[in-house]
Amino acid sequence: MSGQSVIPLSVVTDSLKAYKAGEKDAKKFIVVDNKVYEITDFIADHPGGVKVISTQIGKDASDVFHAMHPESAYEMLANCYVGDLGPEDAAVPELDEKAENSKRFGAEVRALRQQLEEQGAFQGSHLFYAYKVLSTLAIGATGLAMLYFGGQSTWVVLAAALVTGVFWQQCGWLAHDFGHHQAYNDHSANDVMVAFLGGFCQGFSLSWWKNKHNTHHASTNVHGHDPDIDTAPVLLWDEMATATFYGSLEDQKDSTFSRFIAEHILPYQTRYYFFVIGFARLSWAIQSLQYSFSVGALNKSPSLNLLERSMLVCHWVLYTSWTLLFISSWTNMLMFFVVSQATTGYALALVFAMNHSGMPVLTQEQAEKMEFFEIQCVTARDVSMGPLGDWFFGGLNYQIEHHVFPDMPRHNLPKVKPQIKALCKKYDILYHDTSCLRGTLEVLQALDVVQKLAGKLSQKMF
Ligand code: HEM
Numbered sequence: 001m002s003g004q005s006v007i008p009l010s011v012v013t014d015s016l017k018a019y020k021a022g023e024k025d026a027k028k029f030i031v032v033d034n035k036v037y038e039i040t041d042f043i044a045d046h047p048g049g050v051k052v053i054s055t056q057i058g059k060d061a062s063d064v065f066h067a068m069h070p071e072s073a074y075e076m077l078a079n080c081y082v083g084d085l086g087p088e089d090a091a092v093p094e095l096d097e098k099a100e101n102s103k104r105f106g107a108e109v110r111a112l113r114q115q116l117e118e119q120g121a122f123q124g125s126h127l128f129y130a131y132k133v134l135s136t137l138a139i140g141a142t143g144l145a146m147l148y149f150g151g152q153s154t155w156v157v158l159a160a161a162l163v164t165g166v167f168w169q170q171c172g173w174l175a176h177d178f179g180h181h182q183a184y185n186d187h188s189a190n191d192v193m194v195a196f197l198g199g200f201c202q203g204f205s206l207s208w209w210k211n212k213h214n215t216h217h218a219s220t221n222v223h224g225h226d227p228d229i230d231t232a233p234v235l236l237w238d239e240m241a242t243a244t245f246y247g248s249l250e251d252q253k254d255s256t257f258s259r260f261i262a263e264h265i266l267p268y269q270t271r272y273y274f275f276v277i278g279f280a281r282l283s284w285a286i287q288s289l290q291y292s293f294s295v296g297a298l299n300k301s302p303s304l305n306l307l308e309r310s311m312l313v314c315h316w317v318l319y320t321s322w323t324l325l326f327i328s329s330w331t332n333m334l335m336f337f338v339v340s341q342a343t344t345g346y347a348l349a350l351v352f353a354m355n356h357s358g359m360p361v362l363t364q365e366q367a368e369k370m371e372f373f374e375i376q377c378v379t380a381r382d383v384s385m386g387p388l389g390d391w392f393f394g395g396l397n398y399q400i401e402h403h404v405f406p407d408m409p410r411h412n413l414p415k416v417k418p419q420i421k422a423l424c425k426k427y428d429i430l431y432h433d434t435s436c437l438r439g440t441l442e443v444l445q446a447l448d449v450v451q452k453l454a455g456k457l458s459q460k461m462f
Contacts, residue, residue: 005083007036012085016058029082031060037080047073047299049211055218055225063106063372064218066113067406070187099369105427106371109404112419116405121416124183124409132174133197140167140201144322147336151326154335161336165343168281171202172348173394179210182409191304199311202344203319204284206308207298208291217406221356221379222367228352229361233261234276235269236450238361242266246457263462267455270447277349278342288312347392354383354439355399358446359432376403377424381442382417382433389436390414400431 011029018026028040030053039046039053046053048068056064065077116122143163150156175198177183178190194206212227219225223240231237232245245266249259265272292312297304327333359379367375383389383397395410396402401417408416424431434442 006086007083009085009089012036013058019054019057028057030056030058030065031085032062032065032077034085035081036083036085037077038082039080042080045300048214049207049298051211052214052218055215059368063110068214068217070181070185101427102369102371102374102429105423105429106373108423108427109371109373109420112416112423113405116408116416121412122405122408123185124177125411126183128409128411129174129177129183132177133193136167136170136174136197137201139163139170143167147322147326151332152328154332157327157332157336158339161339162343164336164340165281165347168202168340168344169347170394171197172204172344173396175202175204175206175209176213176394176396177410179206179213180406182407192307195304195307195311199308200315203288203312203315205288205292205312207296207304208288210298211291211295217403219367220375220403221359221361222375223361223363225364225367228356233258233266235273235447236266236454237357237446238450239453240361240363242450242453242457246454246461249461259462262454263458267451267458269451269454270444273444273447277353278345280346280349281344282341284348350440351393351396353443354381354393354436355396356380358442360430373404374429376400377420378430379403380432381439382431383436383439384433385436400433 007029009031012031015027015029019028027038028043030037030039039057043050043053065073069077143160146156146160146163150160175194178193178197181187181190183193184190191206194209198204198206198209216226216228221229223229223238224244229237229241232241236242236245246262249255249262289312292305292308297308323333323336327336356379359381362370362375362379370378377400380399380403382400383393385393385397389397395413398410398413398417401408401413401420402410404420405413405416421431421433423429
């Protein structure tokens with residue numbers, strides 16, 4: 001189609017309505033920089049996965065598109081071009097005061113991104129990442145050496161399990177950075193690093209992680225869309241999820257297990273929260289294996305598939321053989337397994353909970369009226385800490401800045417913090433920056449509010 005075609009905005013928004021109504025054959029469109037792209041056939045082949053691109057059907061995907069794609073994707077995007085929005089649609093004239101404010105905020109953040117790009121703030125420091133990779137591998141080597149030389153002593157095995165747990169956690173943060181392409185401009189170089197650090201060292205699948213995590217970034221804390229807040233029936237994080245979960249039970253009269261959880265477990269979730277997060281690492285590692293060996297690589301590349309799967313297999317083979325070879329008794333082997341898995345579970349989950357739990361959860365309708373950048377600011381929590389805290393959190397305590405600029409290298413996030421904070425202040429947009437203790441209390445408070453609601457719903461239902 002010629003570049004002169006004008007597509008009414010209603011064509012795009014109607015595709016969202018049709019998608020929500022479950023009309024599978026309806027055409028699907030997105031807008032990027034006031035240009036309309038038809039993605040109906042492309043969705044299934046999207047190299048970033050079906051799930052994440054689907055979050056943007058019928059919407060203006062400009063900011064999220066710019067944040068997640070290399071130059072090569074723009075050439076592909078051009079193939080889907082069908083026309084421009086009309087000038088009246090591009091201007092979006094009838095906005096209420098709140099939406100207008102959000103729009104102006106978004107425009108300033110976009111301008112800031114441009115300015116920061118020109119200053120090189122999105123170029124990862126190779127020295128920083130070399131240091132991070134080597135120092136993290138040194139932690140892993142220390143754990144291994146402890147097992148090798150002291151596998152007969154229960155105390156040394158215990159210490160080695162704690163060190164291994166911290167090693168996996170730090171590998172997770174580094175894989176996260178590479179997964180967002182923070183270190184290299186070449187995306188495949190970053191992906192190889194994720195396969196090594198995330199797959200081989202930590203036991204998590206690159207594609208599983210990207211599918212889940214990028215969808216989380218594209219629809220942060222949006223009810224029904226963000227996979228990170230969909231943790232039922234283990235934990236419920238907000239009232240909407242609670243109402244949905246209990247509501248769904250009415251239609252499933254035969255779901256004895258879910259009904260048991262709803263009646264006897266969830267109304268006590270604050271009490272068992274600290275117990276259950278100890279299993280987080282094991283659960284994610286199992287999900288990784290299931291995803292990698294059933295769904296496979298996101299972009300369907302056989303070589304990436306092979307790389308991912310062999311990294312995961314090597315991880316488990318080496319972990320098991322070193323446990324069997326270096327630890328002298330079965331009880332110490334069991335202890336090593338439990339403590340190493342649980343340490344990573346706690347070290348990852350406590351940080352994740354602090355990132356978004358207890359922050360506003362949005363309905364799809366609320367999110368549609370907000371700029372991408374506003375959603376990112378209001379749904380994330382920054383935690384102010386010293387260098388040790390920054391290390392433990394892997395820089396994710398600058399969660400607001402990370403969500404506004406996911407591809408910005410970790411080492412530059414503290415530098416842009418004052419700028420994002422000032423913009424939020426200027427536009428009266430929530431910017432929540434707190435201490436580690438306060439953040440933890442907020443997470444527990446959120447769990448408690450939901451626990452009480454679960455109790456009430458359970459009393460009504462059973
Ligand atoms: C016609 C529209 C689109 C085209 C042509 C396109 C193209 C691509 C391409 C080529 C890649 C691989 C990039 C790489 O080499 O790393 C990719 C990855 C990705 N895309 Fe898209 N994309 C489109 C729409 C979207 C939309 C609307 C989203 C919304 C969130 C999205 C999110 C992603 C994500 C998260 C990745 C994974 C990036 C990674 O490897 O980490 N894409 N896309």
